[in-house]
Amino acid sequence: MLRSALLYTALLFGANAALAGPVDWQAAREAGLVKLVPSESPAPVSDVEFTDPNGGTRRLADYRGKVVLLNFWATWCAPCRKEMPYLDALQAEMGGEDFEVVAVATGRNTPEKIDKFYEETGLKNLPVLLDPRQQLARAMGVVGLPVTVLIDRDGNEVARLLGEADWSSEPAKAVIRQMMAE
Template sequence: MLRSALLYTALLFGANAAFAGPVDWQAAKDEGLVKLVPIEEPGPVSDIEYTDPDGGTHRLADHKGKVVLLNFWATWCAPCREEMPSLDALQSEMGGEDFTVVPIATGRNAPEKIDKFYEETGLKNLPVLLDPRQQLARGMGVVGLPVTVLIDRDGNEVARLLGEADWTSEPAKAVIRQLLAD
């Protein structure tokens, strides 16, 4: 009960630096992000390239200085279909100079199927990014989908969630606000 009160107090005050401290992972789990697992010894994420549909190459290091919610998904993944609209809404609400959602379609995902997936699920705010040979996913130890990795401003993995989540929930947004204030 006390954790809930603290979490919602942080939300009330916008979880700004004056009220924020380290991320309260347990409060997030208690409030609904039960599959969220903090990393005890945060370390740098993989530097393996991924691409976009135009053949451009990207690295997670391109986002250094931002808090990143990295999501591995696929067009054939039913839980991904449920989760992606919340990631799109999160990017719309909180994305910007300090935070971004990086969705990466890993494995075989034909461009026309990705376009259809985005259209059917109403995705408008997320870029199309690709890991067709699953090199980044394998490099980060992803064995199932969806998988979400939270990355701090220094490029370190700080938490991981296996399976889908509602990223528009108050506990999810509170975690992100706490990471932003850190």
């Protein structure tokens, strides 16, 4: 309870990211990210390729130097439909040189269904990224959707959340700010 009060007080007064210390995972869970689980020992993420709709390839290594919120989703996933607007809002507010939301549609998601999903949910800030054969998802140990993985600037998984979350919430943004300050 005290940690939650401290977290919200810091947020209320505009916590200075430059003064932030290591991520307070317990405070984040107590403030609303109850399913967020930090890695016991951060490990490098997979180097499996994924694509964009034009066939261009990407790797998570392409994002080194940034804090990354990697999200696995699908057009048929009801919790994903609820969560994706939060990810879009987070990217709009905090995405840039130091941070990026990388949302990857995994499995069978036709371009038409992805376009319809983006239109229906109002997504404007997330590029379409694809993992059609679920190679990246499998390499990352994803067994259900949605799954979100926090990756540090060095390309290590530092935390994971199974299921949906409000990534545009103040507790989520506080975690991102703390990671960016490390």
